Amino acid sequence: MSDKNTYIQKTKAKLDEWNADIAKLEAKADGAEADMKIKYSEEIDTLKKQRQETAAKLEELEKASDDAWKDIKAGFENAWDSLGMAMKSALSRFK
Numbered sequence: 001m002s003d004k005n006t007y008i009q010k011t012k013a014k015l016d017e018w019n020a021d022i023a024k025l026e027a028k029a030d031g032a033e034a035d036m037k038i039k040y041s042e043e044i045d046t047l048k049k050q051r052q053e054t055a056a057k058l059e060e061l062e063k064a065s066d067d068a069w070k071d072i073k074a075g076f077e078n079a080w081d082s083l084g085m086a087m088k089s090a091l092s093r094f095k
Contacts, residue, residue, distance in 0.1 A: 050083045
């Protein structure tokens, strides 16, 4: 398996894990009181938007030629790091 394929598979697995984390946050939001539900919903909406943007960049990365993917990877990693920090922050706040 090439470096590109390995990288994409690992990234997809982590994205799936974060999708599950977002679903858990949504379940918590459903059971929260009204004021907390609003706060949870805003945070979840932000996470979903970042996740969608990151998934779109991952799709670009996946479609890139073997020669071009390393150049595209740098831009993807910025979005990836941002989503990772947002997920970590949200999960720690909503424990």
